[in-house]
Amino acid sequence: MFRILSSRMIVPNIHLLTIEAPAVARQANPGQFVIIRAEEEGERVPLSISDWDRQMGTITLLVMNIGSTTGRLAALRERATIPTVVGPLGNATEIENYGTVLCLAGCYGIGSMFPIARALKEKGNRVITILEARSAYLLYWEERLKAVSDKVVHITRDGTRGFRGHVGRLPEIIKGFDEPIDRIYANGCTFMMMRSSQASRPLGIKTMVSLNPIMIDGTGMCGVCRVRVGGATRFACVHGPDFDGHEVDWEELLQRRKTYLPEEVVPLQTSGCDQHAHIVKETVDG
Amino acid sequence: MADPQPKKLDLHRREMPKQPPEVRQHNFSEVALGYPIETAVEEARRCIQCKKPTCVFECPVEIDIPGFIKCIAQQDFTGGVSILKNKNCLPAICGRVCPQEEQCEKACVLVKKGGQIAIGRLERFLADWEAAQGVLGIPAMPPSTGKRVAVVGGGPASLTVAGDLIKSGHQVTIFEALHKMGGVLIYGIPEFRLPKAIVTREVEFLQSLGVELVTDFVVGKTRSIDDLLEEYDAIFVGSGAGLPWFMEIPGENLNGVYSANEYLTRLNLMKGFLFPKYHTPVKFHKRVVVIGGGNVAMDCARSALRLGAESRIVYRRSRQELPARLEEIENAEEEGVIFEYLTLPIRYIGDENGWVKAIECQKMELGEPDASGRRKPVPIEGAIATFEVDAVVCAIGNSPNPLIGATTPGLTIGKKGNIEVDEATGKSSRDRVWAGGDVVTGAATVILAMGAGRQAAKSIHQYLSSLP
Numbered sequence A: 001m002f003r004i005l006s007s008r009m010i011v012p013n014i015h016l017l018t019i020e021a022p023a024v025a026r027q028a029n030p031g032q033f034v035i036i037r038a039e040e041e042g043e044r045v046p047l048s049i050s051d052w053d054r055q056m057g058t059i060t061l062l063v064m065n066i067g068s069t070t071g072r073l074a075a076l077r078e079r080a081t082i083p084t085v086v087g088p089l090g091n092a093t094e095i096e097n098y099g100t101v102l103c104l105a106g107c108y109g110i111g112s113m114f115p116i117a118r119a120l121k122e123k124g125n126r127v128i129t130i131l132e133a134r135s136a137y138l139l140y141w142e143e144r145l146k147a148v149s150d151k152v153v154h155i156t157r158d159g160t161r162g163f164r165g166h167v168g169r170l171p172e173i174i175k176g177f178d179e180p181i182d183r184i185y186a187n188g189c190t191f192m193m194m195r196s197s198q199a200s201r202p203l204g205i206k207t208m209v210s211l212n213p214i215m216i217d218g219t220g221m222c223g224v225c226r227v228r229v230g231g232a233t234r235f236a237c238v239h240g241p242d243f244d245g246h247e248v249d250w251e252e253l254l255q256r257r258k259t260y261l262p263e264e265v266v267p268l269q270t271s272g273c274d275q276h277a278h279i280v281k282e283t284v285d286g
Numbered sequence B: 001m002a003d004p005q006p007k008k009l010d011l012h013r014r015e016m017p018k019q020p021p022e023v024r025q026h027n028f029s030e031v032a033l034g035y036p037i038e039t040a041v042e043e044a045r046r047c048i049q050c051k052k053p054t055c056v057f058e059c060p061v062e063i064d065i066p067g068f069i070k071c072i073a074q075q076d077f078t079g080g081v082s083i084l085k086n087k088n089c090l091p092a093i094c095g096r097v098c099p100q101e102e103q104c105e106k107a108c109v110l111v112k113k114g115g116q117i118a119i120g121r122l123e124r125f126l127a128d129w130e131a132a133q134g135v136l137g138i139p140a141m142p143p144s145t146g147k148r149v150a151v152v153g154g155g156p157a158s159l160t161v162a163g164d165l166i167k168s169g170h171q172v173t174i175f176e177a178l179h180k181m182g183g184v185l186i187y188g189i190p191e192f193r194l195p196k197a198i199v200t201r202e203v204e205f206l207q208s209l210g211v212e213l214v215t216d217f218v219v220g221k222t223r224s225i226d227d228l229l230e231e232y233d234a235i236f237v238g239s240g241a242g243l244p245w246f247m248e249i250p251g252e253n254l255n256g257v258y259s260a261n262e263y264l265t266r267l268n269l270m271k272g273f274l275f276p277k278y279h280t281p282v283k284f285h286k287r288v289v290v291i292g293g294g295n296v297a298m299d300c301a302r303s304a305l306r307l308g309a310e311s312r313i314v315y316r317r318s319r320q321e322l323p324a325r326l327e328e329i330e331n332a333e334e335e336g337v338i339f340e341y342l343t344l345p346i347r348y349i350g351d352e353n354g355w356v357k358a359i360e361c362q363k364m365e366l367g368e369p370d371a372s373g374r375r376k377p378v379p380i381e382g383a384i385a386t387f388e389v390d391a392v393v394c395a396i397g398n399s400p401n402p403l404i405g406a407t408t409p410g411l412t413i414g415k416k417g418n419i420e421v422d423e424a425t426g427k428s429s430r431d432r433v434w435a436g437g438d439v440v441t442g443a444a445t446v447i448l449a450m451g452a453g454r455q456a457a458k459s460i461h462q463y464l465s466s467l468p
């Protein structure tokens, strides 16, 4: 059993959980994830490790409440326990001194980007962070990211903060920087990572994305997390989750993620929370 | 007590009652119901108690088969259980899933006359009888040696190692990646063939002996083998063959194309057929094609049927070459699984939403025998068959998961991704590290995994005893 030490909603629909998981905390590295089960009957769902404290033996997760498991997690209070937290899974993000690195982060990816940006900074990179959200009130962890970045820029869909629009504006934003970008990291929903990759491709800047297909075991046993990268089938849990965004077959990934959509809506409807159903619909419609 | 040796040879093998096909098609409860006491005793009395029991020679763990059968004939079930458990710590499991027709029963002297003793069913009978008595006796345990062993993976190879070593007085901890112990017995083999309660019972028995069980722990990720070597005197790796193969044909990543592991794990480990009470969804498909011909393929096809689908097995050779157990092939046939022999998938066709809608196959004929001695299927030019489907399950095999090899320097890994070990002892190329089961042999059988576990336990015990 793993104890929840704290749980709170930090912006609408995004919950910050601190969980006691010493074995995971001891080994965690930027870019890795855990698989959790919220209860005995629960599904196994992957969540990025957004921070950890090796001494305290705790990990921090940022959970976007979009479905049955994330909904249950969000409802858990301090001292509650959950039966499974296994990890750290997946490969750590490759961190070298590349020069100037652009970190693009949106929704729960803002959390998972934080340790990556920190490690990049520690390696001596110049780090420019771009935070993306639907609206300014959905931005979080800005102070934390500022502390590990040389510059922080915002993009909001409604223009309430920084640039208006989405990551499709990347080329002009980069032009405005007046400095060459050597590498891009993008963490966020699949659409955002796809758009980031599409926008950076003509600029010829290598763009690493952290893929989020459906998973079960997270150890390479079930094969459900397979994605096509550079024409070859790869298992995101053991070969990834980081891949070169220019090589990913995005259409296939988006399609495969929808496999259980009709089924996932059942428990949402039966739990009577139409706010969630609405969010699921929105995410799927893009 | 009745005479265990009848005068005349009785070649009439006693049938085991089963759920009727039209009933079991619709449920996940166990198909075979086990012998009632009288039938078990009758069947046991048919055994002629050979002086040189050929059946025993073919048993990978050398159970004293005539010995336990004699006990059943004499209605001394307690005695039978203890003979059985002397060599096999998981009889309720082996009695259900071992390929007896290829092992002990094939070697029974009565096989020539078509009346081989139903050794597997009798084994199962005793194990179930013991369980029905309620309390499992806990054997007297030796004093602790203070030596510690880490066991990686919770499948049959590991469970055997753990049982043997704890009974020799060593401390044992099993680390399992999933949230439940049992390996394939829990996540792969379906409830209707091996009730999960039986696996759980065996695991709880080990726990009652003092084996420490740690779930949700991925060796190679949560801690490495080298980390564990700092805390433990020896390590056994029984991590199985978990990495599914795909055929690398067009359309394989369409929605609705599953690996057998995904399909079975959703149902067994995650109990998806009870969705939404259990939260892992499964699809109730209308037409499912399963590719392959082994036990895994049978399990998938029969599961699909139980979820309400028209279920079809597509296999590239003929019925004779099906690698699955005969009993399970017959069960599948009775239940209504359709078999397409000499048929090889070459392409999946998707609909506009990215879902598989048809599967295109090449018809084959059998040619000359190949290296495996089986006649090789060769394509019949121009003969194409197409099946409309809404799901495909790929059950063509698995290779060992590369995780441990990749994170353990100095561990010799073979061409097929298997851990290489000394055959007699299970010793790997790394000091203090042993391995056995599917991770060494590739996908094999429960009893072979247990046999490998037993050998390794012997060698580990020898090593630990040599320590100061």
Ligand SMILES: Cc1cc2nc3c(=O)[nH]c(=O)nc-3n(C[C@H](O)[C@H](O)[C@H](O)COP(=O)(O)OP(=O)(O)OC[C@H]3O[C@@H](n4cnc5c(N)ncnc54)[C@H](O)[C@@H]3O)c2cc1C
Pocket (backbone or CB within 6 Å): A033, A043, A045, A046, A047, A048, A049, A061, A062, A063, A064, A065, A066, A067, A068, A069, A070, A071, A108, A109, A111, A112, A189, A190, A211, A212, A213, A214, A215, A241, A257, A258, A259, A260, A261, A264, A280, A283, A284
């Ligand atoms: C490596 C990895 C790391 C991840 N890290 C995080 C993280 O740090 N924080 C976090 O909140 N999520 C993360 N995810 C996504 C997360 O695993 C899923 O959102 C979660 O499984 C949903 O579970 P659920 O039972 O609540 O939703 P479900 O009941 O499964 O319903 C969700 C439905 O909504 C759809 N959907 C819409 N948007 C998404 C989305 N972004 N991801 C998945 N499904 C979506 C799906 O099609 C799905 O059918 C990660 C995924 C991966 C593979």
Ligand SMILES: Cc1cc2nc3c(=O)[nH]c(=O)nc-3n(C[C@H](O)[C@H](O)[C@H](O)COP(=O)(O)OP(=O)(O)OC[C@H]3O[C@@H](n4cnc5c(N)ncnc54)[C@H](O)[C@@H]3O)c2cc1C
Pocket (backbone or CB within 6 Å): B097, B098, B099, B152, B153, B154, B155, B156, B157, B158, B175, B176, B177, B178, B181, B182, B183, B184, B185, B188, B189, B190, B217, B218, B219, B220, B238, B239, B240, B241, B242, B264, B295, B296, B299, B325, B401, B403, B404, B436, B437, B438, B439, B443, B444, B445, B446, B447, B449
């Ligand atoms: C569907 C199906 C049906 C079958 N039917 C039969 C049958 O009828 N008869 C028969 O004899 N055999 C059958 N088999 C084969 C048999 O189940 C296997 O040969 C046997 O289970 C192998 O045992 P094992 O202990 O080597 O590994 P497994 O049973 O595979 O167990 C390995 C365990 O190790 C865990 N693990 C893996 N990596 C790690 C890690 N890094 N850290 C921690 N844990 C890890 C896995 O999660 C798993 O639980 C079947 C197999 C399948 C898949």
Ligand code: SF4
Pocket (backbone or CB within 6 Å): B046, B047, B048, B049, B050, B053, B054, B055, B056, B065, B066, B069, B107, B108, B109, B110, B117, B119
């Ligand atoms: S070979 Fe057959 S008849 Fe002989 S001892 Fe074994 S089971 Fe009995």
Ligand code: FES
Pocket (backbone or CB within 6 Å): A214, A215, A216, A217, A218, A219, A220, A221, A222, A223, A224, A225, A226, A235, A236, A237, A238
């Ligand atoms: S999640 Fe099962 S193979 Fe990746």
